[in-house]
Amino acid sequence: MTQLASPLNRTVRHRRWQNPKAGLLFLLPSTIILIVFVAYPIVQSAWMSLHNWSYLQSTQPFIGFQNYIALASDPRFWNALGNTAIFSAVTVPLQVVVGMLLAIKFSRSSWFASFFRSIYFFPVISAFATMAIVWKFLLSPDIGPFAAWEHALGIPTVNILQSTSLALPAVIVVGLWKNVGFTMVILIAALQEVPESLNEAAALDGAGSWGRFRNVTLPAIRQPLLFATILAVIASLQVFDQVYVMTGGGPLFHTETLVTYMYQLGFQQYRSGYAAAVAWVLFILIMLVSVVQLRIFRYRDVD
Amino acid sequence: MSTSSLPVYLRHQRTPLRLTLTIIGWVVISLIALFVVFPFVWMILTSFKTEKDVFALPAQLWPAHWSFLSYSEIWKELPFARLFLNSVIFAGGVTVISVVFDSFAAYALARLDFPGKNIAFYLVIATLMVPYQITLIPLFQELFNLQWLDSYQGLIVPRATSAFGIFLLRQFFVSIPRDLDSAARIDGASEFRIYAQIMMPLAKPAIATLAVFQFMNNWNDFLWPLVVTSSTDMRTIPAGLTLFGGQYVVDYAVLMAGATISLLPLGLAFFFAQRYFVQGIATTGIK
Incomplete structure (x- = not known):
């Protein structure tokens, strides 16, 4: 704040706003859109989940928490929740650790570091649904190149995306292929903010490379690392594109996730109330995970 | 060495x-x-x-x-020209409108003094972390009531502002020295002139970052256009290609040509202006 601004702002503040009309006008378009298309739908989603809501019916009867009670005994919901949990539990640690390793390797500027950085980042800018078509093709048991290599090596060819044991791992690997670069880029930006002098001082004190990473680098990038992790968790809980395109949730629901199940309920079976209940479970899950992660990191901070 | x-x-x-x-x-x-x-x-x-x-x-x-x-063949086997046009209108429309609205809101939150400012700021923060998947079911109903399903306005308007964009630009505007706009204000310049002639030119790098980020996300988005559109003529490239690829007999070479063309705009932009792609994502971690 400049010296000039404070007397102008502070003393007048409680009697008169400085630019009431301009402020409200500038804010109007965004506020309307955020309220109508973000805030209201969240509330509406909760409201719908308390009804037997369907676009196909003329009335939407109120049924209290029955959708949630039904969810609790819906094996397809538990299956979708389980698959989503497995997907997250495997994806997030790998994405953060590999992203971190790559970030450390590529954070210094040299032509080959930036060359590899671009390669690892490139999937991030591609359309996932479109690239999932390509992946489906790559994994095709007859005309795909992976099958050709398996054939050449004498390994029996498997239809990976139709296999109950391999479809989910395939979806996970493709997810990592797409998103590792995202985490890497956040962490590279964070690493570049760490002052070189900190590392140098630690090195002069005789710290090894692991010690420097553990005691200098890691604490310095705690905040961005937390955000990268939260973003990875949130994204993984919403996995949809590659599942929809590559397996459609199959074989036999083995890759069905919360969002693909919600999509099916809401837009193919038109059970909107029930689908809204699934959406709310997902919402609560995301909030819980974010809060827990923020807690853990804060706790360590006090340590 | x-x-x-x-x-x-x-x-x-x-x-x-x-x-x-x-x-x-x-x-x-x-x-x-x-x-x-x-x-x-x-x-x-x-x-x-x-x-x-x-x-x-x-x-x-x-x-x-x-x-x-x-x-x-791609233009004959698919209404690919139409898909491409739809992607341009959707991603381009969202980008242009949201950059304007986001910068309006960001300017108000960073520089102006008015009733309800704090509430507005909390609204932005609260919606920042909300994934749109959660609002999808009621949004579909809302667009149905407005009769906006399967239309450009249905695709674009709900995305015409983003909490992320407002936040990003606000952070940038706050970092611009106040002397610049204070001086103009004392000289009697209107708030719109200060916004358009002082703040926006200074914010070019942040605007470019946001524009690239928005264009990329919407050009590549799949679930939103899949839900909002239903006729082949309103599909965007990812949704159109996926549905085409799901047919029983598929001409893979044509499908791959479509995928290659759809990657071309962002691929080229990435080649020439990589830092804007990187900055948009890097800022999500620093906020």
Whole structure:
């Protein structure tokens, strides 16, 4: 704040706003859109989940928490929740650790570091649904190149995306292929903010490379690392594109996730109330995970 | 390699073990890099294959006969021109409108003093972390009530502002010295003039970052256009290609040509202006 601004702002503040009309006008378009298309739908989603809501019916009867009670005994919901949990539990640690390793390797500027950085980042800018078509093709048991290599090596060819044991791992690997670069880029930006002098001082004190990473680098990038992790968790809980395109949730629901199940309920079976209940479970899950992660990191901070 | 240019902490003795580890590290990185680019290489090479090559057993990476047929067939087998136009209108429309609205809101939150400012700021923060998947079911109902399903306004308007964009630009505006706009205000300049002639020109890098980020996300988005549109004429490229690819008999070379064309705009932009792509994502971690 400049010296000039404070007397102008502070003393007048409680009697008169400085630019009431301009402020409200500038804010109007965004506020309307955020309220109508973000805030209201969240509330509406909760409201719908308390009804037997369907676009196909003329009335939407109120049924209290029955959708949630039904969810609790819906094996397809538990299956979708389980698959989503497995997907997250495997994806997030790998994405953060590999992203971190790559970030450390590529954070210094040299032509080959930036060359590899671009390669690892490139999937991030591609359309996932479109690239999932390509992946489906790559994994095709007859005309795909992976099958050709398996054939050449004498390994029996498997239809990976139709296999109950391999479809989910395939979806996970493709997810990592797409998103590792995202985490890497956040962490590279964070690493570049760490002052070189900190590392140098630690090195002069005789710290090894692991010690420097553990005691200098890691604490310095705690905040961005937390955000990268939260973003990875949130994204993984919403996995949809590659599942929809590559397996459609199959074989036999083995890759069905919360969002693909919600999509099916809401837009193919038109059970909107029930689908809204699934959406709310997902919402609560995301909030819980974010809060827990923020807690853990804060706790360590006090340590 | 001269070690004197390296920072102190990297000036280790080059023991054979260390050297071996370094080499293994780069070999692993190169192998994974091959894995990362492979789908793109396969996609592009396949788009130049003849049908015979596509179905050759075992699969060949390199086309036996180069053919450009897919690139002319794509416009006939699919309403691809229409899909492309829809993607341009959707992603372009969202980008332009949201950059304008976001910068309006960001300017108000960073510089102006008015009732309800704090509430507005909390609204932005609260919606920042909300994934749109959660609002999808009621949004569909809302668009149905407005009779906006399967229309450009239905695709664009709900996305015409983003909490992320407002937040990003606000952070940037706050960092601009106040003397600049205070002086103009004392000279009697209107708030709109200060916004348009002082703040926006200074914010060009942040605007470019946001625009690239928005364009990329919407050009690539799948679920939103899939839900909002239903007729073939309103589909965007990812949704259109996916539905085409789901048909029983598929011309893979044509499909790969479509995928290659759809990657082209962002691929080229990435080649020339990589830093804007990177900045948009890097800021999500720093906020």
